Amino acid sequence: MTKRSYEQLACPIARSLSVLGDQWTLMIVRDALMGVRRFEGFQKSLCLSRNLLTRRLRHLVEEGLLTKEKIHGSRRFEYCPTQKCKDLLGVLVTFSEWGEQWCPDPEGPLVDIRHTVSGKAVGMRPLLLENGTEISPAEVELAQLREKDS
Amino acid sequence: MTKRSYEQLACPIARSLSVLGDQWTLMIVRDALMGVRRFEGFQKSLCLSRNLLTRRLRHLVEEGLLTKEKIHGSRRFEYCPTQKCKDLLGVLVTFSEWGEQWCPDPEGPLVDIRHTVSGKAVGMRPLLLENGTEISPAEVELAQLREKDS
DNA sequence: AATTTTAGTTGACTTTGTGAACTGATGCTT
DNA sequence: AAGCATCAGTTCACAAAGTCAACTAAAATT
Numbered sequence: 001m002t003k004r005s006y007e008q009l010a011c012p013i014a015r016s017l018s019v020l021g022d023q024w025t026l027m028i029v030r031d032a033l034m035g036v037r038r039f040e041g042f043q044k045s046l047c048l049s050r051n052l053l054t055r056r057l058r059h060l061v062e063e064g065l066l067t068k069e070k071i072h073g074s075r076r077f078e079y080c081p082t083q084k085c086k087d088l089l090g091v092l093v094t095f096s097e098w099g100e101q102w103c104p105d106p107e108g109p110l111v112d113i114r115h116t117v118s119g120k121a122v123g124m125r126p127l128l129l130e131n132g133t134e135i136s137p138a139e140v141e142l143a144q145l146r147e148k149d150s
Numbered sequence: 151m152t153k154r155s156y157e158q159l160a161c162p163i164a165r166s167l168s169v170l171g172d173q174w175t176l177m178i179v180r181d182a183l184m185g186v187r188r189f190e191g192f193q194k195s196l197c198l199s200r201n202l203l204t205r206r207l208r209h210l211v212e213e214g215l216l217t218k219e220k221i222h223g224s225r226r227f228e229y230c231p232t233q234k235c236k237d238l239l240g241v242l243v244t245f246s247e248w249g250e251q252w253c254p255d256p257e258g259p260l261v262d263i264r265h266t267v268s269g270k271a272v273g274m275r276p277l278l279l280e281n282g283t284e285i286s287p288a289e290v291e292l293a294q295l296r297e298k299d300s
Numbered sequence: 301a302a303t304t305t306t307a308g309t310t311g312a313c314t315t316t317g318t319g320a321a322c323t324g325a326t327g328c329t330t
Numbered sequence: 331a332a333g334c335a336t337c338a339g340t341t342c343a344c345a346a347a348g349t350c351a352a353c354t355a356a357a358a359t360t
Contacts, residue, residue: 010255011180011249011261012245012246012247012248012249012250012253012255012261013176013177013180013242013245013246013249013261014177014180014249015249015253015255016245016246016248016249016253017173017176017177017245018253019253020245021171021172021173021176022171022172022173022347023167023171023172023348026163026167026171027163027164027167030161030163030164030292033292034292034293034294038306038307039306039307039308040305040306040307043307048348048349049348049349049350049351050307050308050309050350051308051309051310051348051349051350052347052348052349053307053308054307054308054309055347074357074358075356075357076306076307076356076357076358077307084252086287086288087248087251087252087287088248089287089290089292090244090247090248090274090287091241091244091245091248092163092292093244093290094240094241094243094244094274095162095163095166095167095170095241096162096163096166097162097240098162098166098237098238098240098241099161099162099163099164099165099166100162101237102166102234102237103162103165103166103168103169105160105162105165111161111162111163111292111293111294112292112293112294113290113291113292113293114290114291114293115285115289115290116289116290116291117285117289118285122285122290124240124244124274124275125274125275135265135267135268135272137236137237137239137240138236139265139266139267140239140243140263140264140265140266140272141263141264141266142180142183142184142239142242142261142262142263143184143261143262143263143264144184144261144262172316173317188337188338189337189338189339190336190337190338193338198317198318199317199318199319199320200319200320200338200339200340201317201318201319201339201340201341202316202317202318203338203339204338204339204340205316224326224327225325225326226326226327226337226338227338
């Protein structure tokens, strides 16, 4: 991915987006977390151009979100999500919830996020970190702590 | 923003990304939620080209994330976040947490997300929707419910 | 051994983004 | 009221990134 002008800024949202903020990267991550492992699998699922997929997969490997590993008993390889990639589940859950609420599809959801043990649907809720009490999003505020460098 | 090939797909993550998934849109949303309201404010904060900012703001207004409103007692106007935009707070919180964990900045965070009542830091935690019990992200799975149209 | 599948690469073309200069209002100062 | 600064864009030349289709070569299948 291109170097972004905000890449070295001290904002964690900006830093995340400098890694993940292009057209396809989060879709590739979504597919990887759904079990897609190979080049043709991503290409058929997403219908993006093959040379761009090559670049995006390379980028995700460089950023440590995927590993390129030999498939057991074969000389081919597969792309496996790392913990860094799996930790994007929360991002995907919040995107999914927002999409369900604000861009609903009459046919209902295609992707479903469930607890493997109980089989129940999973959602995200903001919490106070210290004691775990749930609070209202309306009571939450984003603030800038200090001036940016440039 | 460009029409994306996955735009009408039945996945809520894909639909969200078709609205939000370009280089700058979520950064503009972040700024809007931090209180930036005017063209020059966004431009100085983000250092993106002015004609692109024009397009992105127009896009966000068309998508119902911002409104363009006259400033009281002036003939100038400002861009105000709608509820649809404010509901992206959860997305920004999860991006922020991921960025803090996986792309840490030695100088510490620039953006801070706090509960206005208690002043405490806010985080996101996956929950079982029905009873509110907290579960481990490792126990969560993404699944495709049905085949895509194309 | 021949065919198909996989995982790319290559190159022409199109789209999108950048940077700097320009415009024409509005608002501020004296 | 005149002059200058700020605001919110637009315009244009250029650079970067994405798309599409065809091609390649190795691996797997029949």
